[in-house]
Amino acid sequence: MTLKTTDIDKPAIDGITIDCVIFSFNKESLEVLLVQHAQGESVGQWGLLGGWLKKEESADDAAQRILHELTGLENIYLEQLKAFTDPKRVIERRVVTIGYYTLVNREDYNIEASLSVREAKWYKINEIPNLIFDHNEILDFSLLQLRNRVRQAPIGFNLLPEKFTLLQLMHLYEEILGIELDKSNFRRKILHMKLLVALDEKQQDVSHRAAKLYKFDDEIYKKLTEKGFNFEF
Amino acid sequence: MTLKTTDIDKPAIDGITIDCVIFSFNKESLEVLLVQHAQGESVGQWGLLGGWLKKEESADDAAQRILHELTGLENIYLEQLKAFTDPKRVIERRVVTIGYYTLVNREDYNIEASLSVREAKWYKINEIPNLIFDHNEILDFSLLQLRNRVRQAPIGFNLLPEKFTLLQLMHLYEEILGIELDKSNFRRKILHMKLLVALDEKQQDVSHRAAKLYKFDDEIYKKLTEKGFNFEF
DNA sequence: CCAAAAGTGTTGTTGATACACCCATGT
């Protein structure tokens, strides 16, 4: 776009924020981390984790920074959703937000003390309360996006611990896609992709036959990803 | 996100723009409309069609407005790509742009006189020159997005005239996806979807057997779209 | 009659689906 000084004397925008939908997978259910803000006009209401985009950072960097402040994690898997721009999405101000979704492994996760967050809590995907601003819309959009992306690339692995069983993986897909899968057929298909590496380890402390553990292999993924593959189940 | 007055006294952002990748399909090749801006520091350089996001409009509305100003068209098919936020994408200013891509049917299309655009020209997808700012990046991203979306929903129809032949449609998919398709198998698959309505009309003035014309049926699409379908070819 | 594109038919292979069944382990 052409820049003309006069165009921007009065910016039409009061600011840009980042809002993050943080997904995790816990005991067969997909959950989202919501926070109560400690300051501002929305104290006490639940919403997505968010913050202002700073002048010298990209939106990706801002999202990583905001997530780091809350969780202490670095290099979280995240993807931009889109910009949410309804002029009425925030009253009295013109604030555009850039939505992100991130997939975290619950085991790594650890909420840090934070000035801006009063409380944080995991909510099951079908038990989401009313959220501030357009955060319900952002969340709904992120679910659609997640369901789509999960069919095209093995991003779901980011929700699991490093070592996992095939059935855990299957339950993950069932939960995200909202479908039921056949154990036998799922095994065949996922193993046939050659994307998993079988470990010489088994589950511990389970009250039934211990399942073999697998891990996701980045190397193999990179090789396969060039041809593109299909995660339709 | 929490709003605090002090946070936004000095907005970190000089403004938000909209940039549109305009696709069309012409004689078996996918093309993009590029413009030369008539004003500002980038006079004479090719770039995407763009403009400022105004205070009282959503990004979708802004994109429709900007497209209307250039083409005279209303209700163009468009989809947001994402926000492009690299702090260095524009020198000396902090301008975030929201990318869009749109699919237009070349027959409807008609460039209007415009104050801000000096010239507009269609470029084949593999003959794109160097563009201003990060517009090459936006264009590359839009191509990826188009290739993805075209596999999941019949959006490609927006690039064709209302009545078309099966082979035209096949060539469209070949061009977008960069693959070769088998005539017979393509026919079977697309007709099997029941998405097309055969018309009682044939091609005119062709120097070979005239092909039957089809149209895309919105009604049927809506019925089918609920179950979701696969456009992998 | 020939070129060029439209349109049909056939066949082998692959992969999804729907089951039934056996295995290992803790209580």
Add this chain to the structure above:
DNA sequence: ACATGGGTGTATCAACAACACTTTTGG
């Protein structure tokens, strides 16, 4: 011994790829 989940095998069916073939039309 039985409950619980882990893991294997198989028969059927639908979809796809490859390719050969026939039809229509203008020149």
